Amino acid sequence: MNNCKLYLAPMEEVTTYVFRQVLDDCFGGVDKYYTPFISPDQNKILKTRMGRELDPEHNKNLNTAIQVLTNNPEHFKDFSKIVSNLGYKEINLNIGCPSGTVVKKNKGSGMLRDLYSLERFLDEIFKNKSDDLEITVKTRIGIDESDDVSEILEVYNEFPISELIVHPRFQKQFYNGKVNLEAFEYIYNNAKMPVGYNGDIKTKDDFVHIVNQFAKVSSVMIGRGCVTEPRLFSFIKNDIDAGYDxxxxxxxxxxxxxxxxxxxxxxxxxxxxxxxxxxxxxxxxxxxxxxxxxxxxxxxxxxxxxxxxxxxxxxx
Ligand SMILES: Cc1cc2nc3c(=O)[nH]c(=O)nc-3n(C[C@H](O)[C@H](O)[C@H](O)COP(=O)(O)O)c2cc1C
Missing domain, CATH: 1.10.1200 (Non-ribosomal Peptide Synthetase Peptidyl Carrier Protein; Chain A)
Structure with a gap:
């Protein structure tokens, strides 16, 4: 395998700390685990269901990045401090969630509706960035076909994002329809930061296909494929073919x-x-x-x- 890292995708209510711990215990093969999104816009976050995902005890022995869903720079800043104080090294900003209620509030992929606001938000959070916490982004490629991925990338390229993980679908597609590999290729060729790929990897061959096409991809993130086949990461890591006897x-x-x-x-x-x-x-x-x-x-x-x-x- 090349240097490409393998990440477990965040999936709300599915890739919980329970799932992550059991997956690691039984099969492993994952280089980094992403928590489902946590909204920091509430009091006493650590006591909430989402907050349980943050508990270092629940992420013991796992390389875990914490995902955040917010468009409020103050909330991001305060939450980053909590994340950093708990000992995590990476906070991942969700610019991908396609849910109607989230998008309506201009969060998740809704942040792609107004690139000027996105730019101001990123400007604020990077101004306040502490040295001991990497900021990564998980993004879609726009709201619908009328969006220009080059304009979105132009905004991301202004900031020291440690890694840009791209799910190459539009918000309007939710999780269905074809992934847009042309848009991904544009980002892959023009991004100033490392680029990871996410979307529809269900088998070892799907993974090989992506890394053959995009040899310098920094990571491949897998969600549904791993919930269906929990051995998938270990198959990829150890180059093993699936068996079903x-x-x-x-x-x-x-x-x-x-x-x-x-x-x-x-x-x-x-x-x-x-x-x-x-x-x-x-x-x-x-x-x-x-x-x-x-x-x-x-x-x-x-x-x-x-x-x-x-x-x-x-x-x-
Ligand atoms: C039920 C469900 C919950 C999800 N929750 C999150 C989430 O909390 N944060 C996020 O960034 N993406 C979330 N996603 C998107 C996945 O992380 C991933 O981008 C998407 O499923 C495509 O990858 P896959 O084809 O490997 O599953 C969710 C997807 C599903 C189906």
Whole structure:
């Protein structure tokens, strides 16, 4: 493999600290973990659900970057201090979230609607940047096709962003439709900072395809592909082809059981069932479950109902 680093993408409610710890414990292969976004616009952030992601105890032994969603330079500054004091080395600014409510508030990818405001915001946060915290950005390529990616990059290029991680879709696409590799190529060729790629990497071959096309890409970030196939990073790192025989199924099951146990210990049985069902909407796409669907767990509410449901998916 070249020098390209492998990052776990932030996915709200999915790539939680529970998921990150169990993934690292079972398979590893991840160079850096990104927390789902944290909105610092609330009091006592460390006590909130999002704040639990920040707890150093929950990120023990993992190389973790903290993602922030804000367009308020003061909030960014105060939150950066918290992040830095907790010992983290990187804060990642979310300029990608496509959700309507977020965009309406000019946050996430909504920041791309007004490049002048984006520039002023970046100017403020870099003016206040402390030496011991890197600032990276995760971005989309615009709101829709009418946006010019060169104008967006021109703004980013003014600032000492440590790495620009690009999900080459427009906000209007959400997570669907084709990734725009031409726009990515433009950024890759013209950015002044290291550029990472994110989007639709589901197999080792998808990864190889990207690094063959963009040999100097600094990182590849993977989200859904890893939730579906938790071994994906280790396959890429160790150049292993996926297998789906009975032994593989046992390994996949072991990962599942560890995840469930950890959720139960952190959130109690009922909330854990809810969280595991969210996870299964990706997991079920794993070829190990070919021909299966989520019916056995769709309506379950208790832990024992859940356990008998998944037995059906795994073994019947
Ligand atoms: C359910 C869900 C939650 C997400 N939450 C976040 C988030 O908190 N922060 C962020 O930057 N991106 C978030 N994303 C986007 C992913 O990080 C990633 O950019 C996107 O899924 C494309 O990569 P993939 O094809 O490897 O999944 C989320 C995506 C999904 C599907």
């Amino acid at each position: 009975i032994e593989d199924k046992k390994v996949i099951r072991k990962f599942h059981d560890k995840l469930l146990d950890y959720y139960v210990s952190e959130y109690g049985p009922n909330d854990s069932v809810f969280k595991m069902k969210e996870f299964w909407s990706y997991y079920i796409l794993n070829p190990a479950f070919k021909g299966k669907d989520l019916k056995p767990i769709r309506k379950v509410k208790t832990l024992s109902e859940y356990k008998s449901g998944i037995r059906e998916i795994f073994y019947e």
